Amino acid sequence: MKGISVKKNEDFSQWYTELIQKAELADIRYNVRGLVPYRAWASITIRKMYRVYEETLERKGHLPLIMPTLIPERNFRLEAKHVEGFSPGVFWVTHGGDKELEEKLALRPTSETALYQMYSLWIRSYNDLPFKRYVSGQVFRYEGADTRAFFRAREFHWIESHDVFATEEEARQQVIEDMETTYEMLQDEFAIPIIFFQRPEWDKFPGAVHTYAADALMDSGKVLQLPSTHLLGQNFSIPFDVKFIDENNEEQYGYITCYGPAISRIYGAMIALLGDDNGLVLPWDMAPIQVVIIPIYSSGTKEEVLVKARELETTLKKYMKETIIKLDDRDYVSPGEKFNEWELKGVPLRIEIGPKDIQNEQVVAVNRISGKKERVKLVDLKNYASSYASNFTKELKEKYSVQFETQVQLAQTVDEVKKAIGENKIVCSGFCSIDLDGEPCAEIIEKEVKAFVRGKRVDSEKHKFEKCVVCGKPAKETIYIARSY
RNA sequence: GGUAGGAUGGUCUAGCUUGGUAAGAUUUUUGCUUCGGGAGUAAAGGAUCCAGGGUUCAAAUCCCUGUCCUGCCA
Numbered sequence: 001m002k003g004i005s006v007k008k009n010e011d012f013s014q015w016y017t018e019l020i021q022k023a024e025l026a027d028i029r030y031n032v033r034g035l036v037p038y039r040a041w042a043s044i045t046i047r048k049m050y051r052v053y054e055e056t057l058e059r060k061g062h063l064p065l066i067m068p069t070l071i072p073e074r075n076f077r078l079e080a081k082h083v084e085g086f087s088p089g090v091f092w093v094t095h096g097g098d099k100e101l102e103e104k105l106a107l108r109p110t111s112e113t114a115l116y117q118m119y120s121l122w123i124r125s126y127n128d129l130p131f132k133r134y135v136s137g138q139v140f141r142y143e144g145a146d147t148r149a150f151f152r153a154r155e156f157h158w159i160e161s162h163d164v165f166a167t168e169e170e171a172r173q174q175v176i177e178d179m180e181t182t183y184e185m186l187q188d189e190f191a192i193p194i195i196f197f198q199r200p201e202w203d204k205f206p207g208a209v210h211t212y213a214a215d216a217l218m219d220s221g222k223v224l225q226l227p228s229t230h231l232l233g234q235n236f237s238i239p240f241d242v243k244f245i246d247e248n249n250e251e252q253y254g255y256i257t258c259y260g261p262a263i264s265r266i267y268g269a270m271i272a273l274l275g276d277d278n279g280l281v282l283p284w285d286m287a288p289i290q291v292v293i294i295p296i297y298s299s300g301t302k303e304e305v306l307v308k309a310r311e312l313e314t315t316l317k318k319y320m321k322e323t324i325i326k327l328d329d330r331d332y333v334s335p336g337e338k339f340n341e342w343e344l345k346g347v348p349l350r351i352e353i354g355p356k357d358i359q360n361e362q363v364v365a366v367n368r369i370s371g372k373k374e375r376v377k378l379v380d381l382k383n384y385a386s387s388y389a390s391n392f393t394k395e396l397k398e399k400y401s402v403q404f405e406t407q408v409q410l411a412q413t414v415d416e417v418k419k420a421i422g423e424n425k426i427v428c429s430g431f432c433s434i435d436l437d438g439e440p441c442a443e444i445i446e447k448e449v450k451a452f453v454r455g456k457r458v459d460s461e462k463h464k465f466e467k468c469v470v471c472g473k474p475a476k477e478t479i480y481i482a483r484s485y
Numbered sequence: 486g487g488u489a490g491g492a493u494g495g496u497c498u499a500g501c502u503u504g505g506u507a508a509g510a511u512u513u514u515u516g517c518u519u520c521g522g523g524a525g526u527a528a529a530g531g532a533u534c535c536a537g538g539g540u541u542c543a544a545a546u547c548c549c550u551g552u553c554c555u556g557c558c559a
Contacts, residue, residue, distance in 0.1 A: 002511095002523065013556090021496095033553070144486080296521050336522040354521055364521080 003340055007277050009219070016148075016272060023280050023344050025271070026149045034147040034154030041345060042150075042267065044288035046157065049263050050136060052189055052285070053159055056181060062132040062161050067114050069137070070105040075113040078239040082112065085206020089141040091154075107140040112207070112232075112258060115162050116240035123254065125245045126166055130174075131254075134161035150268025151224070151485055158262040164242060164254040171231055171255035175212060178229035178259040179458065182214050185261070186226060190270050191283050191397040193217045194226060195404055197455035197480065200434035200442065205258075209233040215454055215482070216269045217402050221424035223454065224269050224485045227261035273400060280346030281368055284392040291316065291325040291385065292347045296335045296354035309353050312363065312381075319382045323389065343368065348392050349385070369395055408480070410463060414448055414470060417481055421451045426482045430465020430475030438477075441470035445481060454480045 004022060008015045020026050025042035038046065054064065070093060077083050091107040094100060108114060115135070123131055136159045143154050161178075165171045179196050186192045194214040204211040205228065213228035237243065237253040246252050274281040284290060293313055297305035306329060313327040326347075328338050335352070342350060352364040361378045365388070376384045409425035411417045420427045432438050434456060442453045456477050465475040 017555095028554080298520060299518085302520090331520085334520055334522090334524055336520085336524080338523090340523050352521070356521075 002337075003344060004277065004279060008275065012272075015275075015277075019271065019275055019279060020149050023346070025280075028149055032154075034143060036149045036153055036155075038264075041288055045282065045286050046263055046267050048286050049190070049267060050159070053185055053261060053263065054134070054136060056185060057134050057159070057161055060132075060177060060181065061130070062134045062163070065115075065133045065135050067108075067111055067135050067137070069108055071108050071111075071114045073104045073106065075117050076106055078113065079207045079236055082207035082236075086110070089143065091140045091142055109139055109141045110260065111135055111139070111160055112162065112236055113240075116236050116242055116256070119162075119164060119254075120241040120243070123164060123242060123244050126247060129164060129166045129244060129254065130170060131164040132161065132174075133163070134159055148268075150264050150271070153264065156262055157264040158260055160258060160260040162256065162258045164237070164256050166244065166246065166252065166254065168233065168255045171233070171257050174257045175210075175229050175231050178227075178257070179212060179214075181259075182227045182229075182261065186214065186216070186266065187397065187401075189283065189285065189393075190266060191393055191400060192226070192266070192269055192273055193401050193404075196458035198434070198458055199228075199455040200438060200453055200479075201436045202439040202442065203453075203455070205230045207232060207235050209235060212458055213455070215484075216273070217404065217407065217426075218269070218273055218485065221407060221421075221426055221483065222485055223426070223482045224265075226266055226269060227259065229259040230257065232256040232258060274396060275346070278340070278371075279344035281396065282346040282348065283396055284348050284389055287346060287348050288324065289326045289342075289345075289347050290323050290389070291320075291349045291351060292338075292342045293325065293327045293351045293353065294335055294338050294342075295327070295329060296352055298355075301355045302331075304358065305353065305355060308358050312351070312353060312378075316381070316385060320385060320389070323385075339366075349388055369399060411469060411481075412465070412467075414444070417445065417451070417469060418449045421449050421481070421483060426480055427451070428463050428478065428480055429469035430467055431477045431479040432468035432471055432473045433476050434479065438468075441468060444470050449481070451481050451483045454482055454484075456480070 002022065004015060004018045006014045006018070020028070023041060024039045026036050026038050028036055030037050058064070086109050090109055093105040093107060115133070119131065123129070138155050138157055140155050143152055147153055163174050165174065182194065186194050194216050196212055196214050199211040199213050208230040210231045211228055214226045215223035216226045218224055233255055234253045236256055242254045242256065243251050244254060270282070270286070271280055293309055295305045295309040309327055309329065313325060316323070316325050328342070339350065346368065348368050350366040350368070352366065357363050362375050363378065363381060365374045365376050365384065366372070407426050408428050409420040409423070411420055411427045411429050417427050417429060431453065432441055445451060445453060456479050461478050463478050465478055467473065468475050
């Protein structure tokens, strides 16, 4: 069968695997575990995602850098918590040809330790600040066996921006800007609903002062960690000697922030969340092909229909210069099969044209989200198509924009947490602390409920609790607990 | 990490128990008839049976090692 054989909400795992294979997104048969070739259809979208993200970062004052993939071990060891956090996940290059290297080289799992070494050379005075740069590329992490295409891989594709400021206040502002950027990209461009949490101390980026991470709200109450932004403070600038001369001619250490949207993972979230039983659904601007025209003819009407269909293609292309339009005139594939194929691949707008339409000077337009068919007069088609294009992503966004509050259930005891998680809810509870002294309580939640403390909301919080849901001590924080992918 | 399965034309699967000519569907190519929601028909093409070793007159099949994949549990 060419289509997906299961319903998304009945067997998500099977659905996702089939989607990836049948829509030709990736091929998991590459013979190194956790490394996955992305096929053309996914690669086109991923490059579009990079482009829109990079343009946004540049508009906000970041400049691009291209950095080496290998990092010497000694850089790696400079920040103690960073080493401790990342060491188990590093691929090491130990040989050059047959010769053992004098110093091992890490395949970058993230680029702090490559960049800041150079930042200490590039940043001289307060006139150089703020210093905002980003890197696009692959990073490598030796994950466990539990890999899944796009969601969790041993090599993944991301952007990381690393910014240096003269004051902690400016750095904090940058973290806020990063969160705004995330909303603009994930919600507005990619139609993925998210919410930001300040992560608890025990779940921070290794070496950070604070970590703020977006959780995507997937259906069925599970969340998926998407971009995170970290206030590194001076934790890295001191060991890496990133300092500048201030107005008073005194040396100061910079305040650093870093932000890492993992494009490949966001892609995974996008296809998993927006897709339906027929296959992929993509936001208008992210689709490799946005409009497909399907001619419908019998042997007597073939020539006439094809001529009209080509005319239609030319007119639309002239009118919608930015839009990628394809005329599917393969005559060895039946119309029905074309319908299914392009739905599987998530083309937002399908236009059918057959003899009856030509008689009535119209076409049939089919919406990928609703599946609804609409007759559109040829004279109205230009307007129809451009308003369709500008509404499509909005429609998609509305369809999946879950009211966060409606997924949330309050809980006062561990049993209530367990019950609510079992009902696919995100749980809101009181918690003794999100500093390290709260970790034992979090471990109990992990063990008993098999869900994780995601942290406290970054935007406003209206719920207040007296006691910690686990230990019963006074609750310092209101936190959220959820299952994650 | 534990555990249970699996790997056979491009794809999906049968064959393995009981060793003996690798089979089917689909895909691909070609012809004819078709085409408004996964077309029909005829022919052709397509395999180091995951890799390496062992047992045997003979191995896809039995044994050992490795690699990769999948499910479940932690």
